[in-house]
Amino acid sequence: MKAPALRVYTIAYLVFLYAPIVLLPLFAFNDSKVIAFPLQGFTTSWFQIMWADQNLWNAIKNSAVISTSVAVFSTLLGLFAARASTRFKFPAKGAALGLIMLPLVLPEMIVAMSMLVVLLALGVPLSIFTIILGHVLLCTPFAVAILTSAFQSLDQSLEEAALDLGETPLSTFWLIILPLVMPGIISSLLICFTISLDEFIMAYFLGGNEPVLSTYIFGQFRFPQRVPAIMALGTILVCLSITLLAIAEYFRRRGIAKAGGKDTGGFL
Amino acid sequence: MSTKDAMIEFRDVHKYYGDYHALRGITGTIRPGEFFSLLGPSGCGKTTLLRTIAGFEGISSGAVLVDGRDMAGVPANKRPTNMVFQSYAIFPHLSVEQNVGFGLRKDPRPAAEKAKAVDEALEMVGLKGYGKRAAHALSGGQRQRVALARALILKPKVLLLDEPLSALDKKMREQMQMELIKLQRQVGITFILVTHDQEEALVMSDRIAVMFEGEIAQLADPETLYRRPNSRKVADFIGTMNFLPARVTGEAGDTVEVEAAGFGRFGVAASQVMGGKTSEGATVGFRPETLTILFDGSAPSDRETMATIEEVVYFGDMTYYDVRIDGTQTAVRISMRNVFGRPVLDIGARARVGWSPGALVLFR
Amino acid sequence: MAQEQAAVTGRSEAASGWLLISPTFLYSVLLLAAPLVAVLVYALTLKDVGGFSFANFHEVWTKPIYQKLMGRSLTVSFSVTLVTVALAYPVAYFVSFHVHPSKKSLWLFLITIPFWTSYLIRVFLWKVILGYNGVVNSGLMSLGLIDAPLQAINYNVQAMILTLAHAYAPFAILPIFVSLEKIDRSLLEAGQDLGESRWMTFLRVTLPLSMPGVIAAVLIVFIPTVGDYVTPDLIGGGKLPMIANMIEVTMLKQNDRHMGSAIAVTAMLVVAVVSLIFLMLNKRFLRGTK
Numbered sequence: 001m002k003a004p005a006l007r008v009y010t011i012a013y014l015v016f017l018y019a020p021i022v023l024l025p026l027f028a029f030n031d032s033k034v035i036a037f038p039l040q041g042f043t044t045s046w047f048q049i050m051w052a053d054q055n056l057w058n059a060i061k062n063s064a065v066i067s068t069s070v071a072v073f074s075t076l077l078g079l080f081a082a083r084a085s086t087r088f089k090f091p092a093k094g095a096a097l098g099l100i101m102l103p104l105v106l107p108e109m110i111v112a113m114s115m116l117v118v119l120l121a122l123g124v125p126l127s128i129f130t131i132i133l134g135h136v137l138l139c140t141p142f143a144v145a146i147l148t149s150a151f152q153s154l155d156q157s158l159e160e161a162a163l164d165l166g167e168t169p170l171s172t173f174w175l176i177i178l179p180l181v182m183p184g185i186i187s188s189l190l191i192c193f194t195i196s197l198d199e200f201i202m203a204y205f206l207g208g209n210e211p212v213l214s215t216y217i218f219g220q221f222r223f224p225q226r227v228p229a230i231m232a233l234g235t236i237l238v239c240l241s242i243t244l245l246a247i248a249e250y251f252r253r254r255g256i257a258k259a260g261g262k263d264t265g266g267f268l
Numbered sequence: 269m270s271t272k273d274a275m276i277e278f279r280d281v282h283k284y285y286g287d288y289h290a291l292r293g294i295t296g297t298i299r300p301g302e303f304f305s306l307l308g309p310s311g312c313g314k315t316t317l318l319r320t321i322a323g324f325e326g327i328s329s330g331a332v333l334v335d336g337r338d339m340a341g342v343p344a345n346k347r348p349t350n351m352v353f354q355s356y357a358i359f360p361h362l363s364v365e366q367n368v369g370f371g372l373r374k375d376p377r378p379a380a381e382k383a384k385a386v387d388e389a390l391e392m393v394g395l396k397g398y399g400k401r402a403a404h405a406l407s408g409g410q411r412q413r414v415a416l417a418r419a420l421i422l423k424p425k426v427l428l429l430d431e432p433l434s435a436l437d438k439k440m441r442e443q444m445q446m447e448l449i450k451l452q453r454q455v456g457i458t459f460i461l462v463t464h465d466q467e468e469a470l471v472m473s474d475r476i477a478v479m480f481e482g483e484i485a486q487l488a489d490p491e492t493l494y495r496r497p498n499s500r501k502v503a504d505f506i507g508t509m510n511f512l513p514a515r516v517t518g519e520a521g522d523t524v525e526v527e528a529a530g531f532g533r534f535g536v537a538a539s540q541v542m543g544g545k546t547s548e549g550a551t552v553g554f555r556p557e558t559l560t561i562l563f564d565g566s567a568p569s570d571r572e573t574m575a576t577i578e579e580v581v582y583f584g585d586m587t588y589y590d591v592r593i594d595g596t597q598t599a600v601r602i603s604m605r606n607v608f609g610r611p612v613l614d615i616g617a618r619a620r621v622g623w624s625p626g627a628l629v630l631f632r
Numbered sequence: 633m634a635q636e637q638a639a640v641t642g643r644s645e646a647a648s649g650w651l652l653i654s655p656t657f658l659y660s661v662l663l664l665a666a667p668l669v670a671v672l673v674y675a676l677t678l679k680d681v682g683g684f685s686f687a688n689f690h691e692v693w694t695k696p697i698y699q700k701l702m703g704r705s706l707t708v709s710f711s712v713t714l715v716t717v718a719l720a721y722p723v724a725y726f727v728s729f730h731v732h733p734s735k736k737s738l739w740l741f742l743i744t745i746p747f748w749t750s751y752l753i754r755v756f757l758w759k760v761i762l763g764y765n766g767v768v769n770s771g772l773m774s775l776g777l778i779d780a781p782l783q784a785i786n787y788n789v790q791a792m793i794l795t796l797a798h799a800y801a802p803f804a805i806l807p808i809f810v811s812l813e814k815i816d817r818s819l820l821e822a823g824q825d826l827g828e829s830r831w832m833t834f835l836r837v838t839l840p841l842s843m844p845g846v847i848a849a850v851l852i853v854f855i856p857t858v859g860d861y862v863t864p865d866l867i868g869g870g871k872l873p874m875i876a877n878m879i880e881v882t883m884l885k886q887n888d889r890h891m892g893s894a895i896a897v898t899a900m901l902v903v904a905v906v907s908l909i910f911l912m913l914n915k916r917f918l919r920g921t922k
Contacts, residue, residue, distance in 0.1 A: 107859020
């Protein structure tokens with residue numbers, strides 16, 4: 001490894017990236033109501049306060065329902081689109097996929113507001129359900145991207161071989177395609193779940209009065225005395241995200257290995 | 269119309285991809301139990317034609333018959349054919365025996381019998397004892413054997429092989445060629461091989477269809493293809509052929525009178541004449557080994573002419589001489605087997621060249 | 633080619649493709665395309681009176697308050713984009729060229745982890761770090777380096793830019809990294825072989841070839857920052873609203889969907905125009921170097 005200057009710069013950059021996150025546990029265990037130096041001593045009371053908040057548990061319950069549904073529906077929609085785009089040629093395919101992927105390049109606020117305007121005009125009551133509608137729209141492009149690469153690494157002659165050996169298109173899907181893209185499906189589920197869990201704008205505007213995790217956190221910021229408990233919550237969330245990501249990455253790698261591809265090297 | 273002599277019959281098969289005319293009226297039959305090759309350069313439609321038999325490609329018009337039955341509307345999984353794919357298409361998540369036994373899932377036989385069939389199939393391709401191995405841990409040659417066993421276990425009427433040897437190195441390829449020939453004799457099933465390698469086709473096949481641009485240019489046994497190619501294009505694709513301009517001077521009975529620079533006047537039999545046109549722009553073609561350099565003292569078998577050696581390429585067992593025959597403009601290639609004690613001639617040397625009208629082909 | 637059929641399914645390939653993609657496509661039509669059209673219709677009609685009119689757009693494009701807001705949004709977004717991409721390029725370069733292939737995914741994993749932690753909490757942490765009584769001020773004071781909190785670092789546009797640059801960092805690194813990875817290493821050797829220094833090789837070979845990644849990074853950072861809602865609210869303390877905040881106020885607080893839609897459509901137009909300019913620059917750039 002050459003270029004020591006670049007190396008130092010990159011490490012400094014990583015410090016910049018991680019600086020705020022490192023502060024989370026620091027102040028989550030700090031025995032003081034204000035988030036400021038110097039540190040005042042160790043405590044776990046913020047975790048207890050956080051744990052005892054009934055509103056948080058409501059929000060978690062709602063978020064769990066939303067994120068799970070979003071993960072499942074987005075991945076299902078992603079499967080359809082990814083399979084169609086990798087397996088078939090059809091007219092206006094680019095346009096159809098373009099529309100499906102559009103949320104990736106539209107400011108989220110505009111997507112949320114457009115949906116809100118229509119929902120209000122149609123008289124649809126805002127609820128967990130409307131959040132799910134919005135999140136699925138947002139997460140589907142990610143699912144499509146992940147699953148498309150999973151399908152692409154699949155040699156098409158594998159399908160033909162199964163047909164050739166007497167299987168129907170449906171049983172081929174079950175016996176060959178599904179097992180081979182399963183790692184992609186799992187990683188899509190996890191990523192969609194994580195995005196939905198973290199998403200704020202849609203949850204804030206399309207959710208009516210239903211609290212979810214992100215809007216709960218946003219609401220707590222208004223009360224300075226609640227901030228240390230949020231630090232505690234944030235610490236737990238960071239650990240959770242890293243675990244989920246590591247699992248997703250593990251399955252992605254296993255997918256590459258299964259499909260007989262070359263692994264660029266493990267990080268663990 | 270289909271007879272017992274046809275395992276596969278193509279009737280004026282056309283295939284379009286949008287505006288692209290991929291198959292342009294393929295007609296022909298493949299006999300039961302023969303080793304048949306579809307040979308041609310890439311993009312000639314040979315793989316497409318193979319895939320119309322397997323049922324992976326629909327056809328735009330015409331008919332494909334397998335064992336006398338029209339395959340229109342019969343999906344790939346219901347056809348009495350099995351395929352060995354170019355990439356082998358070994359299911360990476362299954363073991364070797366699961367791969368080989370894949371097509372037996374709906375077979376009503378008890379599991380023990382099926383397991384026995386799998387073992388037999390593995391033994392037949394020389395992979396006895398490999399059943400429990402993971403598929404992705406196999407080498408290229410082993411994958412190919414698994415693919416063969418997997419297809420043959422279903423006892424298809426026709427085995428389709430799509431460039432099965434192209435991914436192997438030269439040594440392995442030659443070994444597999446021999447094994448495939450033996451295997452085909454052993455099982456007696458019709459094999460249809462797609463290849464772009466003319467040598468491979470000549471070595472392995474009973475009959476070969478040479479394809480160019482979506483059409484069959486010539487369908488014949490290897491020897492006929494080599495000795496009597498029906499066009500310059502086929503002649504050029506299969507082996508090496510020298511071409512020299514010639515002029516038809518007259519016809520008498522079964523003999524065509526020809527005059528070619530450097531060779532003078534001679535007559536060729538009608539069976540050596542390809543194409544039926546009477547135009548003046550004819551060409552004579554001859555293979556490098558049909559000419560001989562006559563070393564000191566040896567007498568010509570038929571006729572002889574003088575030439576100058578322009579290039580010498582030494583190959584160990586063979587030497588290629590590019591010579592210019594007196595009175596001609598372009599060099600022709602002569603291949604000579606090297607015999608112990610005989611010298612290799614130098615560039616610029618003069619040599620006597622022996623030839624025979626009976627060994628050449630006239631393209632009209 | 634009426635008889636042209638996939639022998640497997642008996643359906644034409646086009647029909648199969650459309651059938652398969654239709655659930656996803658219909659979802660997008662109903663929940664994305666239709667609402668966007670609705671917004672456009674709202675924007676082109678007048679409140680209460682109804683009827684087709686460009687008046688809403690005229691107001692958005694000429695009223696100083698909107699112009700100022702648009703200007704601030706664009707300034708912040710452009711600055712964030714510039715800072716983020718400029719800071720990200722060397723990191724992507726380092727990982728692509730100076731990290732052993734077997735360790736690359738570890739580095740990428742390290743870079744992406746912060747992105748997957750709660751966006752809200754990350755933004756809020758910057759408020760905590762840069763605030764009047766925040767981490768930086770209290771830290772410096774407890775070290776005795778300053779006597780009174782620095783005012784220059786909080787509740788201003790710079791703080792917003794820093795926060796957003798942090799939030800979108802991985803978005804910038806990944807596309808640049810991908811484009812650098814695609815560069816054939818022998819091209820660089822060829823550059824040096826032809827007598828160029830390392831630095832000139834970088835300028836004449838590496839940088840031009842990685843331009844598609846840079847453009848992708850620019851777009852991927854620019855587009856969401858234009859519509860960012862949380863940062864102006866939390867870091868700007870609500871005193872420095874951007875387009876997203878304005879859309880919220882107009883749509884919901886003032887209950888003027890027509891005007892709000894006009895702002896939203898204008899924002900989309902701006903994003904589209906800027907994106908197109910960048911894409912065209914990229915095209916011309918690529919052609920120019922060929």
